[in-house]
Amino acid sequence: MPTSLTGRLKALDTCAVSDALDFLGITGATTGVRPMWGRQKIAGRARTVEAVDAAAGPAGRHLGTQTVASSGPGDVIVVANRGRANVSSWGDILTAAAQYRGIEGAVIDGACRDLDAVAEAGFPVWARAAVPVTARGRLAERGSDVPVLFDGVLVTPGDLVLADGSGVVFLPADRAAEIIETAERLAARQDAMRDAVWAGQPVTEVMHDDRFRAALSGDE
């Protein structure tokens, strides 16, 4: 039984966490950001990168390099590019650097490129699209390890991230324990519902709203 928050988070899935966020009235689920290859799941602490149009940002270091160079195991790179999917904000060199540092993976509110090399390397990446178009000359980094908006969700460095086949969710650091506890309760209930279906109980009964509310409130 994993005991660290990220260990417990990784044992869950994004759907249970999203349900828990809904129940607690916390904004944290994102939509439209998908795994770029295969079946992957990562959990970790957010290390953020804020991208802006090259014209609006400072010239110099390449997007993401500062954050990658200072991150490591247990960290997830979070690239905030406001959903812009017509230019890449992650590629094979950053992938190599991230793997060299033992980083868990990258989630991108935008696009990536070099997808074949990224998949070949086995590095987990979530994004809205894969495109061949480079960030160089188009995007600049305005901030590293700063608060960002990712699909409209406020992500602060150190928040928890979970990404799997259904997408990406964020957990504010100061609410993470509460969210994970609620999600664990929901996941246990979901398991019981699945078991009930296999035991022959009609799905119309198993999935009834009343049963779900009872699971959340704990009075069954």
Add this chain to the structure above:
Amino acid sequence: MSENVTEDLKGLLAAGTATVSDALDRLGLKGSAHGIAPLANGPRMAGPAYTVRYVPVGDPKGTVGDYIDDIPPGAVAVLDNQGRTDATVWGDILTEYAASRGIAGTAIWGVCRDVATALRLGYPMYSHGRFMRTGKDRVEVADTQVPVALGDVQVRPGDIVLGDDDGVVVVPRHRLAEVTDLAVTIAEREDAITAAVLSGETIGAARARFGYHTLQRGQEQLSRTGPW
């Protein structure tokens, strides 16, 4: 339906607060922040809320905080000063800094000062109005990123705050796509009515044809059990 918050925000801005307010009415949602008015015509804002809650100063005295460092570009600062009009919680330093960092705008249940800076920069600012006396040693930040109020409207961290010449509306984050779709639909109907009357149809006929009088009216809310 869009799968991108950025697209939804564009839709809300294009529809405007008046039409979004109609959509909220139709869905039975409270979200129109009565009494929170723009400082000037022209500036607009749309973004997720970063919330700040003030209380009267205690003993020992607290501060008005440095929360603005934690607000990401694109977010809206929502300041709940309990409707007080005798002490300001926003001035020119915050305006300059927020504008330079790309913060979308500021909505205050209370008042602001040094408005010349916001007017010069075109910074979107919404409040109960202007006053000059500082909030320092009169109010203090009690909490950030908790549910707060803009008048009688609750704002949770991450809810979408839209502001334009007509004022401020708040859209619950988990209803964003639904509200945007409905607002865009209502805007299209209203555009169609305008086009029809400008091309010679009577307003009675055009409104009847496009269902004007019930655009904001919802079906009775069926048992809504939650966002799932």
